[in-house]
Amino acid sequence: MSKTVMIVDDSATMVLSLKSTLEMSGLKVETASDGLQALSKLKSGTKPDLIITDINMPNMGGLELIKNVRTLAGFRFTPILTLTTESQAEKRDEGKRLGATGWLVKPVAGPDLVKVIKQVLPGA
Amino acid sequence: MGIEFKKNLVVFHDVASVEDAEVLLEWLQGKTGAKADLSACTHLHCANLQVLMAAKPSIQAWPADAPLRAWLESALVAV
Amino acid sequence: MNPLLEQFLSEARDFLQGIGETLMQLENAPDDADLMNELFRLVHTLKGNSGLFDVPEMTRVLHAGEDLMDAVRNRRAVYSRSLADALLEAMDFVGMLCDELEADGRLSAAHGGSSARLVEALRKPIPADDNRVAAPEPEPELAPARPTSTLDSADLPLDGIPEAVRMQAYRRSCGGECLFWLDYRPDEQSFYQGEDPFFLARQTPELLWCGIQAREPWPPLAELDAYCCMLSFQGLTAASRADLEEQYRYVIDQVRLTAIPRLALVIPGGDPNGGPVYEDFVADARALLRAGDLAGLVRNVSSMLELSGPDLWIASALRWLQLVLEIGQEEGAVLDALVDCLESLAPPRWEASELAAAPSAASEPTSDRQDDAPRAEHGREAPGGERDALSPLEADTLTAVVAAQREVLALSDAPAWLPGRIKAAAEALAGCLRAVDAMASLQSLEVATASALEARSGAPLLAWIEACFPADASIERGPVGLAAEPESPPPRAGAQRPVGEDEIKFGRRAEDAIAAPKSLKVDQVKIDRLMDLIGEMVVAKNALPYLAGRAEAVFGVRELSRDIKGHYGVINRIVEEMQGAIMQVRMMPVSFVFQRFPRLVRDISRKLGKEVELILEGGDTEADKTIIEALGDPLVHIVRNSLDHGIESPGQRRAAGKAATGTLRLRATQESDRVVIEIADDGKGIDPDVIKRKAYAKGLIDETVLEQISDQEAVNLVFAAGFSTTEVISDLSGRGVGMDVVRTAVEKVNGSVALTSRKGQGSQVRLSLPLSMAVTNVMIVVSDGQRFGVPMDRVVETVRVPRAAIRVIKHSQAAVLRGRIVPLKSLNELLGLAAQPKSNDDDELAVLVVRLGDESLGLLVDDFSETLDIILKPMAGVLAGLPAYAGSALMGDGSVLVVLNLKEIL
Incomplete structure (x- = not known):
């Protein structure tokens, strides 16, 4: 059964780049362009096995999204990775405190992405 | 997928997810002399593992996957 | 183009636009934290995206910009105009790189210098103590809570x-x-x-x-x-x-x-009781060790093992002794200790010194003996010094890779692919840095690479290698031969290949590449194609009534004729809705034109030393794309005029009792089917007397007019061709053309322009344009047997005038209509047709009264025909040079209708 990954990023370029890599690895991909959109998708039945979210987004940023996701019944244990840059160490830590599983550092190279996903998603 | 309960036996298939642990625990709480079949198991979430460790069902079959078996034996073989 | 790159470029332009706009807003509200965060987010995201491509020059500049914005929003640096200048310039550079990427699919090697210069400018405002030029933030997972081996x-x-x-x-x-x-x-x-x-x-x-x-x-x-x-x-x-x-x-x-x-x-384990007697064995073993006869000892150990049960503690100790002997890497003391424990039946107690010495006795300097050594120094050390984290094989490989780069860079030829070679070498070296975790040196590598590319020489990189991977004995130790082997890591072509593969893979995904398709970016060509098709559809539809007419008149089937007409009604409705829908797609907000003004006004006013506040209103007012695009140049011209001639310098303004900062207001509103744009300033306004004198001096008006002309009329003279009030031609607006250019451009899209001004208080220019120009309502007139279209918005009325009522005043014809004298012109004459206007049976002439500016004028034609909605196509090719025609349209019967451009022929 193929796993579903949700990508949340306001940059369509970043979404496209990640989506291509993931789909080529046989994963299903859902996308959202900010935290609000992601939340409403999660509430309306989308059930990703992993969420990858950018930090800086309009409307609702990644950190707030994480906080909210953890309060949703079906997503207490869902792995969440933040998308950060190398200079955002404090955001990564904050993300972890709020319930993120780990982080990815942009630019995310395809093989690295796949590797990390294999690491957090048993059966992927 | 996941775990399947038969009378006194719990059978693990593929990957047992974190959500399965709650069900597994409930099931084990109501059983005495429970047995577990792990032969088709490729992974079980840590939560399932500790439930098994605490409940100590007798392991009827170990996973076919040798490294997984080594890990589980270290935790589940009665000392 | 690879769809990812395409997406990147399209999005990058939006981001650049957004950055520009936000900066403009910040000028007015430098303390607005939300704006600051927004600006940071835009630069940050753009930088992140650029990292997906091999565009180090772009990424570097954006990175510096991001750091700067980060410093500003955290109040480590102060927002200022010069800071904004640096950022704007950097974004212009990024925009230029985007253009180049779009055109060539890659960047030329020539940008290293500009990029370095911009980075420097961006870093300057960041206080030195947190300037991260030399050391990008250490990998955070290394800094805190590093797992240390406190346990023995x-x-x-x-x-x-x-x-x-x-x-x-x-x-x-x-x-x-x-x-x-x-x-x-x-x-x-x-x-x-x-x-x-x-x-x-x-x-x-x-x-x-x-x-x-x-x-x-x-x-x-x-x-x-x-x-x-x-x-x-x-x-x-x-x-x-x-x-x-x-x-x-x-x-x-x-x-x-x-x-x-x-x-x-080395911990023997097992049953401590039983087994043969070992005293002799131990004595012999000691003797053999003293004599250095290890082979003898090996023999004794194996025969002793055969005598001992495998589960015994003693047997375990013997097996360890056997293993240690077999591998033969330990000091004599270790063997002594093992032999001793066979006697004492106690596990060997390794001294701390032995434990420490043992690993180093191995042939290669294996890693983590100095486990507790402060790895926190990470990044400050030369990368070579980090090699102790590598296995011997890795260390050798690293050496080989570095050596290979050194060789490649030292080549003295300068082939066309030299930039590629330098980039490949840099890539390989960056890989080496990553391998030894010396990320801190990446920055200096990038700088060296940039200067190498600029100098078209490997020398700067060679120098960098010498600094970072000094060719000392240890690094040269690696087998040099390895460097020559083809499969040895990356240097040349190999480095690029994976990228290409990715491109192909992305290409395959092109069809599902659009994320969250709530709004689409559609190529203009496609919309134009839709417009063309709907135009053809209108034409095809218009053929139906004609067909119905034929069905009845020629074939005499009235019923069929009625059916056709019925269907025509249905199709007509659909086509009209479709047309409306397509028009809607073509609608664009005025903000598309407005958005360039904050930057423009800022740049020009700074250049002129004036303080101007720009207010934009009604940016969401929509109009057809053609109209919006046609607005651009006239607006720029008007705004420049206002800045140049309207708004005074702060000194002059204060002297006149005004606020030092002038206000320029651009406001768009919709008035029924027209969009109105007002450009108002509170500058010095236009002095009608100056205009009059000027117009007179230039021969645009004569003395009589000079005496009689009202102030408002005088002001309107600025629209006269060749008028310019500037005494000194500035490089900004006064390029020898005046407001007449604006008028011409606006009228081209059926717009009008009006200017009002109050001396000392400011001027207001009002542009009125149609919402859409795609569908034109025309009246068809017949003259000399030909049909011509006249835009309905020009037509005042159609009248038939008895030939006798036409007077000839001087050499011109005129008629009195509704109490006003209306000059008459013959269309045939205007078009150079020889025929005289035909009258009807009652000897009346057909007069089409049209409006030209504020005047009415009668066109003598042969007859009037129906009015029609047409899709007006501009004249193309050779015909484009004929100003008398506004364009042509295809009729339902397949004929072509030319539409007159009345302004030109009159």
Whole structure:
């Protein structure tokens, strides 16, 4: 059964780049362009096995999204990775405190992405 | 997928997810002399593992996957 | 083009636009934290995106911009205009690179210098103490809570590991690998962070042995919380510290790594009682050791082993002695100690010095003996100094790679692909830096690469190599031959290939590449094509009434005719709706034109030393794309005029009792089917007397007019061709053309322009344009047997005038209509047709009264025909040079209708 990954990023370029890599690895991909959109998708039945979210987004940023996701019944244990840059160490830590599983550092190279996903998603 | 309960036996298939642990625990709480079949198991979430460790069902079959078996034996073989 | 690049470029332009706009807003509200955050987010995201491509010049500049904005929003740097200038310039540069990427699919090598200069300008406002030029922030997982080996290996339950496993580990350690004891205690709440500690532990690289334990005795099952993690994981692994830290990077604070000296594994175990008598064996062994006869000792050990039961403690000790002898890497003291323990039946007690010495006795300097050495110095050391984290094989490879780059860069030829060669070498060197975790040196590598590319020479990179990977003995030790082997790591073409593969893969995904398709970006060509098609549809539709007419008149089937007409009604409705829908697609907000003004006004006013506040209103007013685009140039001209001639310098304004800062207001509104744009300033206004004198001096008006002309009329003279009030032609607006250019441009799209001004208080220009120009309502007139279209918005009325009522005044014809004298012109004459206008049976002439500006004028034609909605196509090709025609349209019967451009022919 193929796993579903949700990508949340306001940059369509970043979404496209990640989506291509993931789909080529046989994963299903859902996308959202900010935290609000992601939340409403999660509430309306989308059930990703992993969420990858950018930090800086309009409307609702990644950190707030994480906080909210953890309060949703079906997503207490869902792995969440933040998308950060190398200079955002404090955001990564904050993300972890709020319930993120780990982080990815942009630019995310395809093989690295796949590797990390294999690491957090048993059966992927 | 996941775990399947038969009378006194719990059978693990593929990957047992974190959500399965709650069900597994409930099931084990109501059983005495429970047995577990792990032969088709490729992974079980840590939560399932500790439930098994605490409940100590007798392991009827170990996973076919040798490294997984080594890990589980270290935790589940009665000392 | 690769769809990802396409997406990037399109999005990058939006971001650049957004950055520009936000900067403009910040000019007015430099303390607005939201704006600042927004600006940071835009630059940050754009930088992140650029990292997906091989565009280091762009990424570098954006990175510097991001750092600067970060410093500003954290109040470490102060927002200022010069700071904004630096950022704007940098974004212009990025925009230029985007253009180049779009045109060529890649960047030329020539941008290193500009990029470096811009980076410097962007870094300047950041206080030096946190300037990250030299050292990008250390990898955060290294800084805090690094797993240190506070445990002595002696305290670890190593004897719980089966002897065979320990022996295998011992062998691997002797082979140059390092050994670690891993102790992973996941946080109790870790499941709620989406973690599966067991899954993570299972993936520990190079695991030799593993174990799981409960941290506390289990509570009764009824009280167990399945989701509170109570486990701990142990393991013995031969992976490098770097690999382990990589594997556990998200939970590094929950992991303890302890380096295991291989002698710590030498723990005999088993039944301490029984077995043959060993005193003689021990005495012999000591003698053999003293004599250096290791072969003899090996023989004795194996025969002794045959005599001992394998489960005995003694047998275990013998097996260790055998192994140590076999591998032969230990000092004599180790052998002595092992022999001693056969006598004492106590495990060998390795001295700290022996433990420390043992690994280094191995042939290669294996890694983590200096486990507790401060790795916090990470990044400050020269990368070469980090090599102790590498296995001997890795170290050799590294040496070889660096040597290969050195060779390649030292080549003295200068082929066309030199930039490619330099980039490939830089790429390989960057890989080396990553391998030794010396990320801090990446920056200096980039700088060296940029100057190498600029100088078209490998020398700067060679110098960098010498600084970072000094060619000392240890690094040269690597087999030089390796460097020449083709499969040796990356240097040349190989480095690029994976990128190409990615492109192909992305290409395959092009069809589902659009994320969240709530709004689409559609190529203009496609919309134009839709417009053309709907135009054809209108034409085809118009053929139906004609067909109905024929059905009845020619074939006499009235019923069919009625059916056709009925269907025509249906199709007509659909076509009209469709037309409306397509028009809607073409609608664009005025903000599309407005958005360039904040920057323009800022730049010009700074250049002129004026203070101007720009107010934009009604940016969401929509109009057809053609109209919006036609607005651009006239607006720029008007705004420049206002800045140049209207708004005074702060000094003059204060002297006139006004605020030092002038106001320029652009406002768009919709008035029925027209969009109105007003450009108002509170500058010095236009002096009608100056205009009059000027117009007179230029011969645009004569003395009589000069006397009679009203102030408003005088002001309107600025629209006269060739009028310009500037005494000195500035490089901004007064380029020898005046407002007449604006008028012409606006009228081209059926718009009008009006100017009002009050001396000393400012001027207002009002542009009125149609919402859409795609569908034109025309009246068809017939003249000399030909049909012509006249735009309905010009037509005032159609009248038939008795020939007798036409007067000739001087040489012009005129008629009195509704009490006004209307000049008459013959259309035939205007078009150069020889025929006279035809009258009807009552000897009346057909007069089409049209409006031209504020005047009315009568056109003498032969007859009037119907009015029609047409899609007006501009004249193309050679015909485009004929100003008398506004364009043409295809009729339902297949004929072509030309539409007159009345302004031109009159």
